[in-house]
Amino acid sequence: MPTSPKKFDWLIVGAGFAGAVLAERLASQRGDRVLVVDRRNHIGGNAYDRHDDAGVLIHQYGPHIFHTNSDMVFDHLSNFTDWRPYEHRVLGMVDDMLVPIPINLDTVNKLYDLSLTSEELTEWFAARAEPVETIRTSEDVVVSVVGRELYEKFFQGYTRKQWGLDPSQLDKSITARVPIRTDRDDRYFTDKHQAMPAQGYTRMFEAMLDHPNISVMLGTDFRDIRELIPHDRVIYTGPIDEYFDYRFGELPYRSLRFEHETIDKEFALPTGTVNYPQTEAFTRISEYKHMTGQLHSRTAITREYPSAEGDPYYPILNPDSAELFKRYEALAMQTPDVWFVGRLATFRYYNMDQVTGQALATFRRIDEMLPRAMPTLATAAVAAE
Structure with missing residues (x-):
């Protein structure tokens, strides 16, 4: 029974x-x-x-x-x-150069061939920032801090790929997650526990x-x-x-398609993730051995392609x-x-x-x-x- x-x-x-x-x-x-x-x-x-x-x-x-x-x-x-202690670092391929993301002192100095100090960078940002009366969108967040040129180089194209929408159509919380720095701190996160x-x-x-x-x-x-x-x-x-x-x-969600590749070399990237805000159909490439600390003669990378179809992620x-x-x-x-x-x-x-x-x-x-x-x-x- x-x-x-x-x-x-x-x-x-x-x-x-x-x-x-x-x-x-x-x-x-x-x-x-x-x-x-x-x-x-x-x-x-x-x-x-x-x-x-x-x-x-x-x-x-x-x-x-x-x-x-x-x-x-x-x-x-x-x-x-x-x-395993790990502080994530990200580089961005911008104007054919690899520069730190989030934007920091080294990012601006390398991109524009300058030698600004932290104090001077604060003034440099302020001179380019666009006044926004009420910050509502992701575009507002960025242009109000660093101006339109850096917004277009780092944020607009990446956001369009990631979300399928222009930053002007997205809530301010999306780009508010990414800080802007005036020092040389190149860590992606600054949390107490990483x-x-x-x-x-x-x-x-x-x-x-x-x-x-x-x-x-x-x-x-x-x-x-x-x-x-x-x-x-x-x-x-x-x-x-x-x-x-x-x-x-x-409800609207954004999905991702992942392209995994195993490579016959110990490391393929200089850091855990490289973003592509201006070029390529993918948004970023990541290499896991930087993150996991695994010792292996080969390595693996993943390219991420945002998509309107597939499992809901964002x-x-x-x-x-x-x-x-x-x-x-x-x-x-x-x-x-x-x-x-x-x-x-x-x-x-x-x-x-x-x-x-x-x-x-x-x-x-x-x-x-x-x-x-x-x-x-x-x-x-x-x-x-």
């Missing part, structure tokens, strides 16, 4: 940062039974990494550089991985999901099993418009999409026993640490709201003393 399916306290849709962090917390801290499903055939979401045929560790979905100012987020993830999981992201996710209360089903679409497997509540980390069957229309933020999302958000708030977490479910351009922080905050809200089904090992040990 067939047995009925096991009942779970939680069905978590998506095995990326949001789903994995919440699965681990719910299982380890509350003793809840959790099923994680993902339509892809691997865990880790877009942070998934793997060894290519030559044995070089690559990021399947382009470079993922971990950085955060949050001690809480870094300490939490440190429970599941050791770290490091890569020592054994890779996939190993970190494996450690996170390695709990007897967690089951994982890969290559599984949530819609195919939601009525078949008993569960009390859902955590959804996919596109929010898809959850509601595009009731109000599709929410396209503008007034129309913000208004559309608000309608879905209102619907989500009226949906009982479903939590929407992560970049796609909340239509935010979040980094990995921000998604982790959001997932941890969601767990705290859940834990305050719902009584625990059973004591954790820690609380049981205290009670026994």
Whole structure:
């Protein structure tokens, strides 16, 4: 006689940062039974990494550089991985020269054959900046700081390729992520914690999901099993418009196509990433050995080609999409026993640490709201003393 399916306290849709962090917390801290499903055939979401045929560790979905100012987020993830310190550096091919990105003192001096000091560069920027009464768009952000010429050299073409839209059509938050510097700091990020999981992201996710209360089903679409497997509540980390069957229309996302190549030399690039804001159909090339520290006689690079078709990666933020999302958000708030977490479910351009922080905050809200089904090992040990 067939047995009925096991009942779970939680069905978590998506095995990326949001789903994995919440699965681990719910299982380890509350003793809840959790099923994680993902339509892809691997865990880790877009942070998934793997060894290519030559044995070089690559990021399947382009470079993922971990950085955060949050001690809480870094300490939490440190429970599941050791770290390799790494500060990411990016060069841009501009006017046939490789120059530091973000724009800094060396960028301007090399590009214009100058020898400005930091103080002089501040004045140089100010002389070229265009006054913008109200900063609304990505174009406004840049021209108001460095002027139109550097905007066109570094931002306009790259943004058009990346987003399929001119910066004047995009929310100010897009280019606000990229700083402008007057010193020689050539690090792409300046966060307190900058490091890569020592054994890779996939190993970190494996450690996170390695709990007897967690089951994982890969290559599984949530819609195919939601009525078949008993569960009390859902955590959804996919596109929010898809959850509601595009009731109000599709939210706009930008996708990417990745071209991986293994090369018979130890290194191919002078740094982890080279951007191409003026030329080429791709936006950038990245080389993973700079990031991972792997010792190997061969290397691997990835070219990224932005696309309107494919898996959703980046929410396209503008007034129309913000208004559309608000309608879905209102619907989500009226949906009982479903939590929407992560970049796609909340239509935010979040980094990995921000998604982790959001997932941890969601767990705290859940834990305050719902009584625990059973004591954790820690609380049981205290009670026994």
